[in-house]
Amino acid sequence: AVAFPRAIKEAATSEHTRTFIGKRVVDYKGDSGKSDGSVAYRIAADYDNDNFDEDLARFLGGACAQNTEGLVIGSWSAEEMFDQDSSGVVQALVAGAAKLPRLLGLFLCDVVQEECELSWIQQSDVSPLLGAFPNLELLRVRGGQGLRLNDARHPKLRALALETGGMDVEVVRSICSGDFPNLEYLELWIGTEEYGGSSSVQDLQPILSGKLFPKLKYLGLRNCDYVDDIAGVVVSSPIVDRIETLDLSLGTMTDAGGRSLLSLPAGGTLKRLNLYHHFMSAEVTRQLQGLGLTVETGGRENAHDDWRYVAVGE
Numbered sequence: 001a002v003a004f005p006r007a008i009k010e011a012a013t014s015e016h017t018r019t020f021i022g023k024r025v026v027d028y029k030g031d032s033g034k035s036d037g038s039v040a041y042r043i044a045a046d047y048d049n050d051n052f053d054e055d056l057a058r059f060l061g062g063a064c065a066q067n068t069e070g071l072v073i074g075s076w077s078a079e080e081m082f083d084q085d086s087s088g089v090v091q092a093l094v095a096g097a098a099k100l101p102r103l104l105g106l107f108l109c110d111v112v113q114e115e116c117e118l119s120w121i122q123q124s125d126v127s128p129l130l131g132a133f134p135n136l137e138l139l140r141v142r143g144g145q146g147l148r149l150n151d152a153r154h155p156k157l158r159a160l161a162l163e164t165g166g167m168d169v170e171v172v173r174s175i176c177s178g179d180f181p182n183l184e185y186l187e188l189w190i191g192t193e194e195y196g197g198s199s200s201v202q203d204l205q206p207i208l209s210g211k212l213f214p215k216l217k218y219l220g221l222r223n224c225d226y227v228d229d230i231a232g233v234v235v236s237s238p239i240v241d242r243i244e245t246l247d248l249s250l251g252t253m254t255d256a257g258g259r260s261l262l263s264l265p266a267g268g269t270l271k272r273l274n275l276y277h278h279f280m281s282a283e284v285t286r287q288l289q290g291l292g293l294t295v296e297t298g299g300r301e302n303a304h305d306d307w308r309y310v311a312v313g314e
Contacts, residue, residue, distance in 0.1 A: 021070040021105035037067035044074025060096035085122035097132040105138040119165035119195040123147040152178025159185035166196030176206035187220035210238030220247035228257035250311035253278035
């Protein structure tokens, strides 16, 4: 079974992922690696080896791919990440899907800040990946520039995570009109308008209504600059009577949002509330600790002249 990502406290964009779907991540160095599926391979370009296309083709044509369950794609260009979108990578993976018959988890663009800022990453329509891998259970995508999910459906997908510094409203709407009957984990980094975010809390209503994703256990609406608005409506939304974890971390939560969350229902299915990186006062965070839930209120930031910021914008 796929090991879902933990509800991390901090934004994990400063170092490459070390484990994926419960497996150690190993950089692919040719076909001499393990072919028993015991590790997750990472394929990436760097300044010492800027041959991503050749490395991916070699991987797909070798013995390692046949038993690979977890695949991590890093930088596809050491020098042109700002200009080259992910469409070529998506096409190559779709074309080589038959070479990855056991793929369960895919992380597209494990790129860290020193390689390319989150909001500079050029993405594309990633939905062909869903159609190409019928057994996929986890898809994580980093980067929001040009990101699309034009055909948001998959019968087996259990976890979907999209990390952006600003999520286009069309991506949100695609998810809300999609078909993921087995989805248990949904993590959306909403971001800010400054870096391409164009949604509002009204666009999230289909998710908050509880009518989507009947198996959902974890809802993460993270890195969001209107998180106070989300807090104001989520407390009376049907979704909180169904999920086990509500993750509103990495955003700009203030006392107004924190006081709204004090009305969360107690004694139901909800067990965990993640508010890491926030702008709430010590008094409100103290009150939140009395909710009867496991509440994470670390990472308190101080607003300067009422300027508040998400954890990952640029």
